[in-house]
Amino acid sequence: MVKKHLQSPGFAKASRSRGQAENGGIPYSDSLPVHARIRAFFGRGCLTTLLLIVPRSSLLSNGISVEIESESLREAWKETTLFLFNDARRRFRDLRLNKHSNEPMVRLGEAVNLLNVQPKTRGNIEQARQHLESLAQDGAHDEIALMARYFIARIEQIHDSAGDPMKAATIYRRLLREQPDHWLAQQGAVKLGMLLLFESDPSVDRGPIFAEVEAFGPILTSRAARRDFHHLLGRAYLFFEASREKALAHLMAAEAEGMEDFSLRADVLVSIAELARELDRREVAIRYYEAFLEDHLRDYRSHLVALRLQDLREKVAANDH
């Protein structure tokens, strides 16, 4: 199906300064207080979101652990992290039926677990959608409402096989327009970028689509979103053979934000070095080949990389000479 209206421009002309939250590059292992670390992960909106969705939580004096109001609520989330979706869903449902004081969060928990309860049924997805839609309409809990909207978009995009990606795109656009600083809205920008770039009619010129997605860049303040946004664009420029120069710039930006996964980072380092070599940017290529060899010496690409590095060094030396 042609999805031309995915390409509609009209995306929020938000142009907030990226400098608003330049703390994104801070590693989480340092000794910053917890709120600063949370910001470093997700950007400005995160802290307020998390504090609001966990009412009466208190940051403990040691700055590491955080008390959640209800142990049973914490247990339910813990079960979710262990993929025990059926058990977690039951626990959330019981909490809801027992009129837990944090009802919106309980309903959010039940809804997101319903998305993965086995067996997967349309009924469960519909039930999740209903919970989320009612949370989204509940103005008293703006932060949870935002999370609910994000997950409604995810249902349309990835959970419901009969979902409508255009509806997801519309929700992502609205989230970005209304709360551009929120980490989930910024993740929505990455998801929207994927929809625009890859789900549009293959025969349509990709130029305007790239331009539209590029416009999301300046608003992204969360390090996670910036990293994934640049990675997405870098790979997309290569996939569509649109521009090696832009691909290189985006992959370098993604790497600079800090790729966490060992294998993913190895691939990005090699791609940057290879592109730089092709574009005759020898110094860049040498730097990234070296970075790859430093961390990935036992990778099966290391011998070829070492040969390419040696070749480049010889060329640079010959030029200098």
Add this chain to the structure above:
Amino acid sequence: MITKPNFLNLIGLVFLILLFFISSGRMILLKRQAERPGHTIIRLAHIRLQAPFKAAIDRLAADYMKLHPNVTVKQIPIPLRIWRMWVRTQLAGGTAPELIFDSVATNDELLVRHFVPLTPWVDLPNTYNKGTALEGVPWRETFLNGLNNPPTYKPDLMEVYSVPTSMSTLRLLYNVDLLETVTNSREPPTTWEAFLALCSKVEAFAQRENRVLFPMAGSDRSIPLFTRMFSRQTQRLTLAIDRDRTLERTRWKEAYLLGEWNLRSDGIKGGLKVLRRLGLHTNPGFINYRIEDQSFYFLQQRALAVPVFAQMESKDLRDLAGFAVDVMNLPDPAPDNAEFAPNTLGPNSEAGMGMGQGFNVLRGPHVDVAVDFLHYMTSRRAYQTFVEISHSIPVVIGVEPPEGLRKFMPKEKGFPPGFLIGGSGNSGTEAERLFRVNFHLLADPTGSVDSFIEALERDYGKMLLADQRNQIRSWTRNIQRNDTVLAARASLLNPGDQKKAFLLLEMQNSQELALYKSRNVRRKTGHLP
């Protein structure tokens, strides 16, 4: 008077009663041992039935028990055929052992539910390394792979779930005495051309002497050795279609569907010619044989050489063979070989490959002791003992391989292997099935490379599309699951969960990107509306 049948029945009955009492006694003994206050039993289940591996575990267990008299370590070897069912049953019944061999039997869901991630331990030093060069070094950094790659690291779970105990390389084990009988030399060939000439000599010798003798004995497990030769032929083609510039062989299916290569491309034809030559010099129909069959061929001197995957298999065969045995690599075509050299960059690199064979730690009251045993097992001194007895390639830094195993050590100076169109688990279930079903056309004297290509061409695209669809389904399931976990991690508000949420997003977006690329190719080629 007791008749003969009655007597036999009586013996049977006595035998049964005896067995009952022995089993009951054993059960009671085990129960008492387990119930002894302060005593812990650690059971370790695995599929390595080879005697050297079992002996190595027994030795380490005995040494460990000397250090810790309040712990009993027992191993439970399980045949591969029933392994998956056995593991699932034990887990479901709540009787699973404390340490279980890391394998496909334990998928992500089972791992998360029943096993403990080792991540909290891997950044701390292994205390058993005290007094060695690895003292104070984080456990992770005592391993050659840094525990950053599968199968020890599970990327979808973002956790380390096991530590490796050995690595596996594939070599040819050959009968030195027989080689000398045929060629008057005990030296194996070092070039591809000389290897083929040797195969012809062996066949001529067999005909002359009127005996059953093949240059190589194979089985369904031999194909990886042959396809490694194939992957040398697709090295250049892999780089030619590497749009992502990762020097990886990840894009070959997509490139086939987009028409960037086909089954008649030079690298593919070159690879198939290599496979045909190897197949013709192996016992007919070998793909239908099991590993035990190929060992019999070799031990009965009906084959000069046999592919061995694990080093322990080679040790078993060495011990059983009544003749001199040595190890060789399948040699590469020479650089001036006009037929094969243009497709290849050089020998394949084996760096970082095949490292694993670790153990998962069951959740329960004995986690600390089980992890402690793993610490002991992989400490420098104990591990040296382990590799020597089990005849394993070491994965711990500074541990020397046993004598006779050096030829199995991975060759790290080499080039990234090219992609395979079949013959390995990585090519996808449907493509793999098509490849194996038609393999006889390639390996049989009546077949040919062209007949194999013709047979494959009819359905290859369809099979790749089916595999791609399965891959998309698998990615989708992961992405969906991660959405729910993300909500939980973000709500749990502690640094560990936040770090995982951060990683989770990267993993999810990267997988989603792969998914959308595949969908785009399907749409572009008219396979998706």
